[in-house]
Amino acid sequence: MGDSAGSQRSHRHGRVGRVARSLDSRQVLRREGGVMRRLSGLGVLGALACATLATTAHAQTGSITGTITTTAKGLAPVRVTIDQKVCGHELPDHAIVVDGQGRLANAVVVLTGVKRAAAAEATITNDKCAFAPRVQIVRPNANVKTTSKDAVLHTTHAQTDSGRTLFNVALPIPGLTITKPIGAAGNVRLVCNTHPWMRGWMVVTDNAAAISAADGRFALDNIPPGTYELRIWHESLKSAPQKITVTAGKPTDLSVPMK
Numbered sequence: 001m002g003d004s005a006g007s008q009r010s011h012r013h014g015r016v017g018r019v020a021r022s023l024d025s026r027q028v029l030r031r032e033g034g035v036m037r038r039l040s041g042l043g044v045l046g047a048l049a050c051a052t053l054a055t056t057a058h059a060q061t062g063s064i065t066g067t068i069t070t071t072a073k074g075l076a077p078v079r080v081t082i083d084q085k086v087c088g089h090e091l092p093d094h095a096i097v098v099d100g101q102g103r104l105a106n107a108v109v110v111l112t113g114v115k116r117a118a119a120a121e122a123t124i125t126n127d128k129c130a131f132a133p134r135v136q137i138v139r140p141n142a143n144v145k146t147t148s149k150d151a152v153l154h155t156t157h158a159q160t161d162s163g164r165t166l167f168n169v170a171l172p173i174p175g176l177t178i179t180k181p182i183g184a185a186g187n188v189r190l191v192c193n194t195h196p197w198m199r200g201w202m203v204v205t206d207n208a209a210a211i212s213a214a215d216g217r218f219a220l221d222n223i224p225p226g227t228y229e230l231r232i233w234h235e236s237l238k239s240a241p242q243k244i245t246v247t248a249g250k251p252t253d254l255s256v257p258m259k
Contacts, residue, residue: 062246064220066254068107068212070237074098078197083152087129094134095236103216104258106135108203108233111220116208126154131190131200137209138202140185147177155193160186201235234258
């Protein structure tokens with residue numbers, strides 16, 4: 001009898017213990033669930049705060065968009081006189097790239113007075129006897145990597161507007177990469193001493209700048225309100241600087257002709 005009563009008490013105590021542990025587990029789960037809900041709420045609030053800040057910042061700035069146009073026509077292909085096995089017999093002349101509606105590519109739009117440096121490093125690739133990209137924006141004193149994909153001797157000869165040589169490197173084999181500093185602000189012309197038709201350009205600036213796409217379009221975002229001078233550069237065509245006013249929260253859209 002004693003053993004039976006003890007066994008019953010032990011069984012009851014075990015059930016009570018299990019119930020208590022079950023209650024404790026549910027309480028822990030409820031507390032953890034409450035904590036997770038609070039954390040989730042904080043995450044939502046944080047995301048909303050970030051979105052609000054971004055919207056506010058965007059509302060406090062404006063943008064400049066536009067289309068570069070020209071009545072000039074594209075140029076005839078360039079006849080290749082050397083290394084025809086690699087370069088082909090003729091190449092397109094990208095000095096003027098314009099579509100059927102007169103929209104001009106590769107024009108560089110620079111907004112003076114708004115500092116916004118480009119990437120700290122740029123790359124020039126000799127590809128099928130042409131520089132790629134044809135035009136790019138580079139920050140002052142950036143490192144410029146030059147390389148080649150062609151199994152012929154190329155040189156990357158960088159010159160200022162005045163003709164002063166910044167660097168002149170030979171690339172006799174594909175895959176070779178050489179890095180050089182670009183120097184101060186200004187326009188840099190690229191030529192190949194082996195293939196005289198090859199041209200490339202780097203506009204070195206720490207101002208906000210953009211390059212017009214194949215459809216002539218360009219965009220400059222997050223511009224503080226104010227009046228600025230917009231300068232447009234192209235390797236073959238010209239356009240006078242423009243005074244423009246940027247209004248917070250509104251785009252300023254332009255049509256810029258070049259001759």
